[in-house]
Structures are given as structure tokens and as C-alpha cells.
Amino acid sequence: MTPGDPAGPPWRRLDPRMLVVGPLGSLGRLLPLVLILMITGGGADPARIGIAVAAAVVVVAAGVVRWRTTRYRITAERVELHTGWLRRQRRSVPRDRIRTVDLTARLLHRAFGLSVVQVGAASGSPLESAGLSLDAVSTAEADLLRRELLSRSPADAPVAAAPEAPEAEPLARLDWSWLRFAPLTFSSIAGIGAIGATVFNLVDDLGVDPRDIGAVDDAADRLGAAPLWLGVLVVVTVLLVLAVVGSLLLYAERWYDYRLTREAGDGGSTLRVKRGLLTRRSLSVSEQRLRGAEIVEPLLLRAGRGAQCRALSTGLSADAQGGALQPPAPRGEAHRVASAALRAHPAEITGAPLRTHPPAARTRRLTRAVVPAAVVCAGLFAVGPAWAGPLSLLLLPLAVLLGLDRYAQLGHELTARFLVTRQGSLVRRTVALQRDGVLGMTVRQSVFQRRAGVVTVEAVTAAGQGGYTVLDVAAADGVALADATVPRLLTPFLVPEEARWPAS
Amino acid sequence: MISTMNVEPPLRPPAHRVSPRAVRWWQLRALPWLVVLGAPQLVMLLTTGAPVWPWTLAATVVGVLAYLLVVPRILFRIHRWEITDEAVYTLSGWLVREWRIAPISRVQTVDTQHGPLQQLLKLATVTVTTASSRGAVKIAGLDAGDAAELARTLTETTQATPGDAT
Structure with a gap:
């Protein structure tokens, strides 16, 4: 069936409630502007009211046009979405490329019983879009779509028939004692910074000088003294x-009522993460297309013996929470979730005992940490203020510690079905990548690595970052690892054992 | 002992070299650096007339010329490629060498590109992509005829193979 086929299932519209929710959302975004207009303006000036009414009419009209011109349908092979009035857009995603379905209901959407459906797909070629989003359909419809889109046998499943609500097997749920890990994640601290900046901007926009507020002024005076x-x-x-x-x-907002479940569907089961207090989110990942898992441990979280498990799959959003299968949780729990998601014993995946890397790798990690720090020191001594030079000497022991820790965290292992690799100090990542999902191997060696006799091996994959590296392994071991990861891939290109440069 | 020796990974180089005309191509591509680096110095020389600029200018010209004479030839010696029934295998890079191996069964698209300079020299670049954002294997500086032939064979070989592990 071609994308433009007039036959096939009928086109569907977004939920009519979007006629209200859409404009309300736009007005909400305009609210600060309106407030400023009201505050700075001198009351009921007819011109101002005229502008406000005109803006409201435009917003409502835009909402109606958007609803009228947006159509979607699900055929046996594709999901098609047509949007736009003056600028028409047609998106089409082949159903066998759909990997994830993400349902999001913000507060406003929830109040009206709506959900945004985000479909994540593996893009087969640059001409095909990688996914599409339906903003929004009713929550019941969204749930139906989620199951319909992730059932992997579109050809024999009649589209109109709603799949039965499948059996959900619980894998994990929130334990409120995990709240202790909240302050240990950098993203939340950055979030606070963002909120602080927003509040300050708002106060500033409203023309209020914080020093005019009595309490702040008083406190500032005392502090100054x-x-x-x-x-x-x-x-x-x-x-x-x-x-x-x-x-x-x-x-609490992000992970309230968190649940990780596995739902059996026709043609393959899916992993589903549900969470959120105000904004409800549900991420579903097709399990057949799950390529592995990653345990992420930022330094503070690692110090607090916490970790977070993420899924490796195509079609996941690239933001900080993309593919998160759980909140920051105890390390053991993270490995347990990875094991449950991948249906593999922890010792076969992220919990595997790892091989250490050669001493040359330690020298390289140290050099790469200390040299930039030394350059900064030298620069500050040369041109910085008098106190900066001596102070910057503190960087050197920190750099040494960083280098040593980065070496200590290096490790890799090849298990029956997975390539496991670990690296990083400030953010330690332990990746278990399915060997079936490896699309090629790259061996890389810089001039310095050549002198040190090590190489970097990268397993190329479609999921996640596109490639996962094993840093600084001995040259021969690296090639052996690459050859073993995808059996017989490198074998024809190996230098025969007897012809190799005589080992010391 | 071993720490002072150069140790390369025990992979044999791929069978085929790129076209010898690629040397000319890499040289032409490096030439703009002479203008980018030299022009500001020339301007400074003409406007300030400080005695340091003739020397830096001379050093720049010598440096770029030395690069032109040496590096493209090294690149030509290093860059190699090979296609077997199972895999695409390339070796590239000068300061950072890269051995790339992609299984034929996982190849998604085969593209041939001819830039203006490459057209002038009858060269082409063949890009073999897999489903990964990082998996593209590039063979640059091929003879245009060889490139077309290579792309045709590759497309034929890959068309029949399902499954791209996305």
C-alpha cells in the first residue's frame, strides 16, 4: 500500500476537546505577557482591550484550524499524520519501524482526559521521519493506540479490533525511601537553578526590585554587617x-506512582514505565527491539551507592530522562531492573565481573587528566592575578584523583549474549549491549595510543548513542574482543598468528 | 621494552588502495589553509610593517607546503578498502587510524558522492551506512568508475538481506 492510498481505514481526527485545550494552552503561555500588559497599563484602555480580544480570537481560530486540518490513520503497514493548513505536512512511519510509544498528559491535558502520543521509530533512511506525535487524543484512545502500535504483527491483526487489555507483569515500583537519592542527582540540582532563574526573571520582569521587599532588604543589611x-x-x-x-x-513529581511492568501482546511483549504526579507519563518500549541496558551513576549518586537503569533502544528521546526505566535507586535495585528487563542474570549483563585494562591505560588516563590541568595552572601563573596561580595548584591533585578513578572504572567483558563495557568517573556508565544488535566494529588508534600499545574498540549499534566504546585495551586483546563480539566478522582480516610481530 | 615500541592491532591492511589521483585531491583540499592562515598575516604586514610578519608568513608558507608534500602521500599509503561477501572493511586516518568493519548483512544504503574537486579529478566517495548514527563507512578518493561499480555490487549484495538490527 502506498502512503497516499485513498483506500484503507478511515482518517481519524484528534479529540474534539483539543478545541478547548489547545487555545487554553496557548493562552497559558501568553499569560505572563497579559499580566505585564495589565500591570503596566492604566486600566481599561479600549485599544488594549481590543488587542487582547484580537489575540484571543486568533488563538481560538488557530486551535480550530489545527484541529480541522490534523488527520491521522493507522493502516496495516503505516501510521500516517497530515497536519497544517497553509503549510501542509505529511508524515508517515512504517509500523514495523516503531520501537517506542510515549504517552504524556500534562496537567491541562489530564483535566480534560487527554494524552499526547509520541511514536518513536527507527529511521530507515533520511527520507523517512523518525517518529511523530499526536497532540492529543483521549486517554482511552491513547492507551488503545499504544497497544495497537506496538503489536508487532500488523498484517494479520485487524486494525479496527481493539486488542484485549493484556496481562501486566509487575517488575518494579517506587519505594519512598529512595527519595534519599534525589539530592544526589545533578539534573535535579540543575533543575533548581532553572527554577530559581525563572522566579528571579519573573520578579525582575514585574519590575520588582528584590531589595524593595522588606524582609530581603533587612536580611541583606544584616549580612552586609x-x-x-x-x-x-x-x-x-x-x-x-x-x-x-x-x-x-x-x-516526587517525576516518579510518583512509578511502576515498571511487562505486558504481553500479540507478536511480542513490551516494557512499560508509568510515572508522574502532575504530568503523567507512560513509556512503552518494544521488548524485541530492546538492545541492552545502561547503568548510569553520576559521581554524587555513585558516592551514595545509588544508580539508575536506562533502556538501550532506538526511538527513545535523547533528553536526560530518555529511556529511564527507573528513578535513581539503590545500586542493587538498578542491576535487578536491568536483569529483569533484559531477562538475563545480572552476572551476564551489567553486574558481570569485568576485566581490567592494561597499565598503559592508567598512564593515558592520568596524562589526559593532568596535562590540561597543568596547562591551566601555567596559564594562570603567567597571566592571571597573583592569587590565582597558587590557588590553581589545587587542580593538580584533583586531576590525579580523577585520572586514577577513570582508570579504576575502566572494564569490559564479553558474555554469552552481551558485550559489557564500563567507563567514566564523573558519570560512570556500565553498558550491556546485545551482541545481536551490533552493526559493525571500529578499532581506533591514535599516535599516542600506538606508542602505548593500546586501541579503542567501538561496537556500532542503532540504539542509544549509536556506538559504545571499550577504551584503551591492549591492541591484540582489542582485536580479539572485536572478533569475538560478532563471530567471524574480523577473522578474514586478522594477521595470522605466526606472522605477527614477535612478542616480547 | 614494549612500552617504547609502536604496537599496532593485528589486522592486515585491506586489499585495495584508493586512486593515486586522491593525492592531488587531498593536496587541493589543503590549499585553502594557505589563504586562511596567510591572508591575516599579509594584512598585518602591509598595515603595520612590523618586522615579525615576514618571518611568520614565510614559516606559514613553508609549513603548508611541507604538509602538501608529505601528508597526502602518507594518507594515500594508509587509506585502503576491501569488500568481501561478508563485510566492508576500511582503514583510514593519519593521526588517528581507524579500522572499520561493517557486515554486509547490516548495510542499509550505499551512496556515491562527487564534490566539485572530485569531479575535476574524476574521483568519488562511497558511503556505506548501517542503521547506526555512527556506523557509516566512507571510502574517499576512489576512481569514479570504480566507485560506480563498487556501489552497484554493494547494492546488489545488500538488497537480498533482511534485518537491520534497529
Whole structure:
């Protein structure tokens, strides 16, 4: 069936409630502007009211046009979406390329019983779009679509017939004691910074000088009178408390009622992550297309013995939470979730005992950490202010520690079905990649690596970042690893054993 | 002992070299650097007349010429490719060498590109892509005729193979 085939199932519209929700959402985004207009303006000026009414009419009309011109349908082979009035867009995703379905219901959408459906697909060629989004359909319809789109046998499953609600096998759920990991994730601290900046901007936009607020002014006066160290201490403490409270709130909002389940469907089961307090999210990943799992441990989280497990699949969003199968949780729980998701014993995947890398790798990690730090020091001594040079010497021991830790975390192992590789200090990542999902191998060697006798081996895959590396393994071991990962792939290109450069 | 020796991975080089005209191509591609690096210095020389600029300018010209004479020839010696029934195998890179192996069964598309310089020299680049964002295997500086032939064979071989492991 061609994409433009007039026959086939009828076109469907987005939910009519979008006629209300769409304009409301747009108005919500315009609200700050309206507020400013109201505050700065002197009351009921007819011109102002005219502008406001015109804006409202435009927003409502845009919502109606959008609803009228958006159509979608699901044929036996493709999902098609037509949007736009003046600029028409036609998107079409082959159903056998769909890998993930993401349902999101923000507060406004939830109030009206709607959900946004985001379909993630593996793009087969640059001409095919990698996915599409339906904003929005009713929650019941969204759930139906989710199951319909991820059932892997579109040809023999009649599209109109709603699949039965499948049996869901629970794999994990939220334990509120995990809240202790919330302050340990950098993303939440960054989130606090963003919220702080927004509030400050808002206050600033409204033309309020924080110093005009009595309490703030008073506190600033007292701080100014106190010694400098005390002032710094107070400010740091306040920021820290804010960051901790904010990260707890964010964690709770994001992961409230978190559940990881496996749903059996016709033609393959899916993993489903449900979570969220205000914004409800549900991510479904086709299990057949799951290529592996990754345990991510940012430094603070690692220090607190926490970790987070993510899925490796194509069609996942690239943001910080993309593919997250669980919230930051105890390390053991992360490995357990990885094991449950991949149906493999932890010792076969992320929990496998790893091979250490040769001493040359340690030298390289140290050099790569210390040399840039030394350059910064030298630069500050040469051109910086007098105090900066000596202070910058502190960087050197930190760089040594970083280099040593980066070496200590290096490791890899090849198990029956997975290639496991670990690296990174500030963010340690342990990746278990399905060997069946490897699309090729790359062996890389820089001039410095050649002198050190090591290589970097990369397993190329369609999922996640596109490739996962094993850093600085001995040259012969690296090639052996690449050859073993995809059996017989490299064998014809190996230098015969007896012809090799005589080993020392 | 071993730490002072150069140790390469025990992979034999791929069978075929690229076209000898690729040397000319790499030289032409490096030529703009002479303008990019030299022009600001020339301007400074003409405007300030400081005695340092003639020397830096001379050094720049010598440096770029040395690069033109040496590096493209090294690149030609290194760059190699090979296609078997099972895999595409390439070796490229000068400071960072890269051995790439992609199984034929996982190849999705085969593209041939001719840039303006490459057209002038009757050269072409063949890009073999898999489903990975990082998996593209490029063979640059092929003779245009060889490239077309190569692309045709590759397309024929890959058409019959299902499954791309996405």
C-alpha cells in the first residue's frame, strides 16, 4: 500500500476537546505577557482591550484550524499524520519501524482526559521521519493506540479490533525511601537553578526590585554587617537547603506512582514505565527491539551507592530522562531492573565481573587528566592575578584523583549474549549491549595510543548513542574482543598468528 | 621494552588502495589553509610593517607546503578498502587510524558522492551506512568508475538481506 492510498481505514481526527485545550494552552503561555500588559497599563484602555480580544480570537481560530486540518490513520503497514493548513505536512512511519510509544498528559491535558502520543521509530533512511506525535487524543484512545502500535504483527491483526487489555507483569515500583537519592542527582540540582532563574526573571520582569521587599532588604543589611565568611556560609546554606528541597519535590513529581511492568501482546511483549504526579507519563518500549541496558551513576549518586537503569533502544528521546526505566535507586535495585528487563542474570549483563585494562591505560588516563590541568595552572601563573596561580595548584591533585578513578572504572567483558563495557568517573556508565544488535566494529588508534600499545574498540549499534566504546585495551586483546563480539566478522582480516610481530 | 615500541592491532591492511589521483585531491583540499592562515598575516604586514610578519608568513608558507608534500602521500599509503561477501572493511586516518568493519548483512544504503574537486579529478566517495548514527563507512578518493561499480555490487549484495538490527 502506498502512503497516499485513498483506500484503507478511515482518517481519524484528534479529540474534539483539543478545541478547548489547545487555545487554553496557548493562552497559558501568553499569560505572563497579559499580566505585564495589565500591570503596566492604566486600566481599561479600549485599544488594549481590543488587542487582547484580537489575540484571543486568533488563538481560538488557530486551535480550530489545527484541529480541522490534523488527520491521522493507522493502516496495516503505516501510521500516517497530515497536519497544517497553509503549510501542509505529511508524515508517515512504517509500523514495523516503531520501537517506542510515549504517552504524556500534562496537567491541562489530564483535566480534560487527554494524552499526547509520541511514536518513536527507527529511521530507515533520511527520507523517512523518525517518529511523530499526536497532540492529543483521549486517554482511552491513547492507551488503545499504544497497544495497537506496538503489536508487532500488523498484517494479520485487524486494525479496527481493539486488542484485549493484556496481562501486566509487575517488575518494579517506587519505594519512598529512595527519595534519599534525589539530592544526589545533578539534573535535579540543575533543575533548581532553572527554577530559581525563572522566579528571579519573573520578579525582575514585574519590575520588582528584590531589595524593595522588606524582609530581603533587612536580611541583606544584616549580612552586609556580618563578616564575609559568615555571609558566604549563610548564602551557601540557603542555596543548599533550597537545592535539597527542590530536588525532593522534583523527584516526587517525576516518579510518583512509578511502576515498571511487562505486558504481553500479540507478536511480542513490551516494557512499560508509568510515572508522574502532575504530568503523567507512560513509556512503552518494544521488548524485541530492546538492545541492552545502561547503568548510569553520576559521581554524587555513585558516592551514595545509588544508580539508575536506562533502556538501550532506538526511538527513545535523547533528553536526560530518555529511556529511564527507573528513578535513581539503590545500586542493587538498578542491576535487578536491568536483569529483569533484559531477562538475563545480572552476572551476564551489567553486574558481570569485568576485566581490567592494561597499565598503559592508567598512564593515558592520568596524562589526559593532568596535562590540561597543568596547562591551566601555567596559564594562570603567567597571566592571571597573583592569587590565582597558587590557588590553581589545587587542580593538580584533583586531576590525579580523577585520572586514577577513570582508570579504576575502566572494564569490559564479553558474555554469552552481551558485550559489557564500563567507563567514566564523573558519570560512570556500565553498558550491556546485545551482541545481536551490533552493526559493525571500529578499532581506533591514535599516535599516542600506538606508542602505548593500546586501541579503542567501538561496537556500532542503532540504539542509544549509536556506538559504545571499550577504551584503551591492549591492541591484540582489542582485536580479539572485536572478533569475538560478532563471530567471524574480523577473522578474514586478522594477521595470522605466526606472522605477527614477535612478542616480547 | 614494549612500552617504547609502536604496537599496532593485528589486522592486515585491506586489499585495495584508493586512486593515486586522491593525492592531488587531498593536496587541493589543503590549499585553502594557505589563504586562511596567510591572508591575516599579509594584512598585518602591509598595515603595520612590523618586522615579525615576514618571518611568520614565510614559516606559514613553508609549513603548508611541507604538509602538501608529505601528508597526502602518507594518507594515500594508509587509506585502503576491501569488500568481501561478508563485510566492508576500511582503514583510514593519519593521526588517528581507524579500522572499520561493517557486515554486509547490516548495510542499509550505499551512496556515491562527487564534490566539485572530485569531479575535476574524476574521483568519488562511497558511503556505506548501517542503521547506526555512527556506523557509516566512507571510502574517499576512489576512481569514479570504480566507485560506480563498487556501489552497484554493494547494492546488489545488500538488497537480498533482511534485518537491520534497529
